[in-house]
Amino acid sequence: MVTPAMTDKIKIEGFSLQYQDGTETLRNVNLSIEKNAITVLFGPAGGGKSSLLRSINRLNDPEDIKQIDGHIFLDSEDILSPKVDLINLRRKIGMVFARPVVLPLTIRKNITYGLEVMGEHNKARLDDAVERSLRQAALWEEINHRLDDPAVALSGGQQQRLCIARTLALEPDVIMLDEPTSGLDPISTGKVENSLQELKKQYTIILVPHSVQQAARTADNAAFFLQGELIEFSRGKGIFTAPTVKKTEDYVTGRFG
């Protein structure tokens, strides 16, 4: 199912995950995430998309996990190895969640906080990072005159883009977004989607979309998950025009889910 390519940033090989309570599992997932592209993971709730994102970021609590098998390679490093430095891993792979979680600080501080924690205190460099990441998140033009306002005063769409900017400030390699626009109106959604198209030039993006239509709009590559299995993967948008597996066809045409 997976065609290896030189341009793949992440390779998932024979990955299986079982939680202690047995609720949600992933079974033998093989998937390549192309560099400088948007890979969407879509399918009905409970299919394992979020579990996979959490696994890639090592966000699962080891106590919850019953069993884990296979490999997830970032470049050539197996990120499931116990030797992996989690702080460093999460710096390389940023994550944006469905509900924007802004820190109760100013807009500027929301972005500089992570950098300061890592020891960056040079004001010029911090200012640069603020402007660069806000521009990349398509937010700079809207809010550059009020950087010292509290971040909570921003609209929902702006808060979500601020969260994206905060992730970008740390200069990750990969950005993972779990239904980033599920709480946003269509205009804000469009802005976030547009900025993703810009961002993929520099970053590798994994997106769990909130609808099949968003999956089709944004995907360079797409993977359909159902009940813990990767049912179908396509490079390109073929999965939305001519899926090869009946389960995919049924899902994208709205016959279930």
Next chain:
Amino acid sequence: MLRKSFESEIQNMKNEILAFGSMVEQNLLESVDALKTRDVNRSHKVVEVDKIINKKRFELENEVMILIATQQPMAKDLRLLSSFFEIISELERMGDYAKGIGVINIRMGSEELLKPLVDIPRMAEKSADMAHRALVAFINEDVEAAKSIPAEDDEVDALYNQIYRELITYIISDPKAIEKANWLLWVAHNLERFADRVINICERTLFVVNGRLGEIEDAL
């Protein structure tokens, strides 16, 4: 529930396209029969019906567009709805050939036919029948039927070649027959083009069912 209403809308659309196709087939047969009987009044009606066909084409296109906008179709639904567009415009152009034959009969005025028509009505019947069966195959998503129809185009081509040779013989033996022969050549040419377009409808059936977009010869 949503899926159910979408499916009934798709079925309605298919029925409308079948009815649209029947208008086009009937107008083709009518155009040739009017020529055969040299009935210019009936040819004027053929031209009028073509105007209705042209208008209907836009109405149908609009309905498909509304379905796409409201249902945001994917996969097979998307292939089907995009094929509706293609087939609607094929049928409209096929209708233009009937109109063309009507116009030829009108232009001929009170001139007599060069010869009684035999092969031209056969060509028309064959072409209209192929068009009808191609549409039924499309609507029923019947790949086997859609694959079998293009081969029949050879029969239409054979009739066309036969008519062509016959008319050339007339021209050689009597240069004064050139204009009358030319009229009939144009009629035969229109019928040959009409049948050719039937193949495009068959290609869409394969596309809807298999997701394969391409020339039908490559799939046979």
